[in-house]
Amino acid sequence: MIVGSIAGIGAGLAAIGAGIGIGSIGGKALEGMARQPEAASQIQTTMLIAAAFVEAVALFAEVIAFLGTGQVN
Amino acid sequence: MDLSHIFNSKKILRVSFYAVLFSLLSFSANSQEHATADTAHEPATAEHGEVAEKDEDISKVILHHIADSHEWHFFGNISIPLPVILLTDKGLVTFLSNKFGHNDHGTEIIDVAGTQLVNYHGKFYYPSKVKSADGTYISYDAKGELLNGKPLDVSMTKNVVSLLISAIVxxxxxxxIANSYKKREGKAPKGLQSILEPVILFVRDDIAKPQLGHKYKGFMPYLLTIFFFVWLNNLMGLVPFFPGGANLSGNIAVTMMLALCTFVLTTVNGNKNYWGHVFTPHVPWWLYPLIIPVEIIGLFTKPIALMIRLFANITAGHILVLSLISLIFILKSVFVAGVAIPFVLFISVIELVVGFIQAFIFTILSALFISMAIEEKYAEH
Known part of the structure; x- marks a missing residue:
């Protein structure tokens, strides 16, 4: 039997959102780098910062899911 | 970062193929041994009961592994005891964590110089007066909240010792390195210096300079410290045996202190322009009651996001690795190991990269927040 909580579903939904976000960031960064290879390092840095902001949202959801399952005090 | 030559080599493919093969072979051999032992000795029912109990405990085991503890566990029954320091209501109490055995079910009262304590799941509580129905000196109220009081725990736990080790390293x-730079000024770097010089230059040229401009010099010591501290601890957390394995950067108290350092640095260095953005933003005056609270909350959300980001990333990585290993026990088949173990290896390699990226992100965001605080007013928008 698989036991879980509804908070897990919430974390999964947040992961979908973050996945779309990071995907589009990565895709656009790749486009930019292909168009202007000389700016690749700058684009990479900015991409990582933006990805970190998006990822943070998914991680907030994950932390809340943990709190929701009552396993982190 | 050109990593293509690593992934191109055919060696990797061959090695990983053998890794999968050997793990399958060794585990299948192991399982046969286990099966024969099973039929020979134990009655099947007892074994099944134990397995079912283990199944429910897996999430507890995982959380136990990423949590702090009063001893540094090696394998089996071998562990280093660490000093326990408690501020109880009768004064300071200190003892080594193995002095009273390893009973952490709360069934045994330990008496330390007149102070009665009970060890329940690795934490020390004052015992309740009467034994509860399940044989412990721990009592719960109707809502499932612990009723026992708790002394203030300022022990040298595993995380504290790990922090001291990494600080010393x-x-x-x-x-x-600093001394060899002084001694060999103007000459080519040597030894450790030449390994770490590219990383230090990376922090300077890719993190500090683009964000902070010409003022970068004053903040370099802080940025370098935080970068190497986070990176070293992320990597030490991935090492499963002694000097590592403490999951320090996956502890929210540690990341909170790191984020607090950045917060203090931003607040102290904030100039007129920065505070002007907070208290007199460029909006019509009747929007002030709305915007000023938002800006003030914004001051605090930045370090809080920094704290949660590092904590959650590292914790998620550890949970992922442990859950993949636990799959073997959840599905109760050793053949799962053939899939799970190579996958664990794969995730571990990703975690090596994540450890670096998170150190980089923490440092670059610290630099970004500091640069927001110190940037000069250049144009009216």
Whole structure:
């Protein structure tokens, strides 16, 4: 039997959102780098910062899911 | 970062193929041994009961592994005891964590110099007066909340010792490097210096300079410290045996202190322009009651996001690795190991990269927040 909580579903939904976000960031960064290879390092840095902001949202959801399952005090 | 030559080599493919093969072979051999032992000795029912109990405990085991503890566990029954320091209501109490055995089910009262304590799941509580129905000196109220009081725990736990180890390592390495820069000024770097010089230059040229401009010099010591501290601890957390394995950067108290350092640095260095953005933003005056609280909350959300980001990333990585290993026990088949173990290896390699990226992100965001605080007013928008 698989036991879980509804908070897990919430974390999964947040992961979908973050996945779309990071995907589009990565895709656009790749486009930019292909168009202007000389700016690749700058684009990479900015991409990582933006990805970190998006990822943070998914991680907030994950932390809340943990709190929701009552396993982190 | 050109990593293509690593992924191109055919060697990797061959090695990973053998890794999968050997793990399958060794585990299948192991399972046969286990099966024969099973039929020979134990009655099947007892074994099944135990397995079912283990199944429910897996999430507890995982959380136990990423949590702090009063001893440094090696394998089996071998562990280093660490000092326990408690501020009880009768004064300071200190003892080594193995002095009273390893009973952490709360069934045994330990008496330390007149103070009665009970060890329940690795934490020390004052025992309740009567034994509860399940044989413990721990009592719960109707809502399932613990009723027992708790002394203030300021022990040297695993995380504290790990923090001290990494601080000592960083001090030895970087004082050595600083001295060799002084001694060999203008000459080519040597030894450790030449390994770490590219990383230090990376922090300077890719993190500090683009964000902070010409003022970068004053903040370089802080940025370098935080970068190497986070990176070293992320990597030490991935090492499963002694000097590592403490999951320090996956502890929210540690990341909170790191984020607090950045917060203090931003607040102290904030100039007129920065505070002007907070208290007199460029909006019509009747929007002030709305915007000023938002800006003030914004001051605090930045370090809080920094704290949660590092904590959650590292914790998620550890949970992922442990859950993949636990799959073997959840599905109760050793053949799962053939899939799970190579996958664990794969995730571990990703975690190596994540450890670096998170150190980089923490440092670059710290630099970004500091640069927001110190940037000059250049144009009216």
């Amino acid at each position: 960083l001090l030895i390495v970087f004082i050595g």
